[in-house]
Amino acid sequence: MHQEQERIEKIIAGDMRAFQALVEDYQRLVCHVVFRMVHNEEDREEICQDVFVKVYQNLSKFEQKSKLSTWIGRIAYNTCINYLKKKKVPLYEDLAPAESGESGSSPNKESYLDRVPGGAKLADETVSDKEMYKFLHEEIAQLPVQYRAILTLYHMDDLSYQEIGEIMSLPDGTVKSYLFRARKLLKERIIEKYPAEELW
Amino acid sequence: MVTDKRDEHLSEAQLQAYLDKDAALDRKWADKHLGNCPHCRQALSTYKQLYRGLADEAGFMLSANFVNSVTARVEAEKNYRFDHLENGLMVLLGLVALASILVFTDWSSALMEYFRSGSISLVPSFVKDLPLLSEGRWHLVLFALLALSAVGLVDKMLVQMRHR
Numbered sequence: 001m002h003q004e005q006e007r008i009e010k011i012i013a014g015d016m017r018a019f020q021a022l023v024e025d026y027q028r029l030v031c032h033v034v035f036r037m038v039h040n041e042e043d044r045e046e047i048c049q050d051v052f053v054k055v056y057q058n059l060s061k062f063e064q065k066s067k068l069s070t071w072i073g074r075i076a077y078n079t080c081i082n083y084l085k086k087k088k089v090p091l092y093e094d095l096a097p098a099e100s101g102e103s104g105s106s107p108n109k110e111s112y113l114d115r116v117p118g119g120a121k122l123a124d125e126t127v128s129d130k131e132m133y134k135f136l137h138e139e140i141a142q143l144p145v146q147y148r149a150i151l152t153l154y155h156m157d158d159l160s161y162q163e164i165g166e167i168m169s170l171p172d173g174t175v176k177s178y179l180f181r182a183r184k185l186l187k188e189r190i191i192e193k194y195p196a197e198e199l200w
Numbered sequence: 201m202v203t204d205k206r207d208e209h210l211s212e213a214q215l216q217a218y219l220d221k222d223a224a225l226d227r228k229w230a231d232k233h234l235g236n237c238p239h240c241r242q243a244l245s246t247y248k249q250l251y252r253g254l255a256d257e258a259g260f261m262l263s264a265n266f267v268n269s270v271t272a273r274v275e276a277e278k279n280y281r282f283d284h285l286e287n288g289l290m291v292l293l294g295l296v297a298l299a300s301i302l303v304f305t306d307w308s309s310a311l312m313e314y315f316r317s318g319s320i321s322l323v324p325s326f327v328k329d330l331p332l333l334s335e336g337r338w339h340l341v342l343f344a345l346l347a348l349s350a351v352g353l354v355d356k357m358l359v360q361m362r363h364r
């Protein structure tokens with residue numbers, strides 16, 4: 001914490017090397033948030049840059065009330081939200097209800113199955129992690145933006161419910177319940193796609 | 201959410217709590233149940249795979265020169281802001297200098313002289329009237345302002361040269 005303060009002071013004083021070190025330390029976090037929230041590949045890197053330009057310009061306003069990672073995460077999240085608003089992407093959707101065990105074909109489910117070439121695999125085929133992850137990334141991309149952000153911050157950046165709540169201005173309980181619902185839904189998707197026998 | 205139901209399978213919430221290492225879950229009970237229940241072991245294994253997939257960073261890559269690109273943009277925006285500040289300051293200095301000249305030179309009599317004589321001798325009359333200035337200490341202020349403007353200009357030229 002003390003080192004962090006020292007670094008911030010150096011950056012405010014104009015030390016670009018200190019700033020570069022900060023970018024190196026937090027680029028993963030920013031990249032995770034932006035890449036997960038923004039689908040347009042051409043814009044992603046520039047948005048990541050925007051985030052760090054904002055970090056630089058506002059660093060003197062950073063109060064040590066929260067962790068620097070949370071503060072930077074918040075800037076990244078808000079930058080993406082503003083971008084999506086500009087692009088008129090619907091922001092506050094909810095999860096499509098996923099009733100497991102029912103084979104009723106909601107329009108949602110149909111379009112989902114249409115997107116999966118070949119449908120379910122044969123039981124004797126094994127699924128490589130890589131293939132599974134690819135499928136999963138595609139499924140995550142279909143989730144509402146808040147769910148994507150929460151999954152990413154929790155599983156990629158190991159942030160706590162409280163830290164994620166600070167970043168997204170949500171109560172801890174909401175973060176926890178969104179996380180639970182998203183993972184339950186994704187688990188059901190995995191089971192639909194890959195019959196249980198082939199998972200290990 | 202994570203209460204024990206001794207006789208039942210682990211709920212979805214309990215399975216997730218198990219992998220989240222949630223302290224609210226009775227881990228001893230869960231371990232014992234998992235040891236005896238292939239159904240829950242299977243569900244847990246699916247969740248484990250999901251968790252691994254959620255932490256998978258494939259495709260999350262910034263270009264190799266990302267840090268340099270950001271630094272360049274920050275520098276450019278700093279210079280842009282600085283340029284504006286500097287330009288503004290220099291315009292202000294110019295206005296102050298002009299105002300000082302207007303207030304402290306005898307420009308009205310110079311103008312009168314101009315209208316009276318009908319000649320274009322405005323500039324010489326200014327020069328003639330300039331000594332009026334040196335009666336106060338305003339010539340020092342004017343000199344300082346001009347010197348500052350000159351320093352500003354040189355500084356700007358140097359910065360621009362360095363960037364080229």
Ligand SMILES: [Zn+2]
Nearest residue numbers: 209210237240
């Ligand atoms: Zn069980």
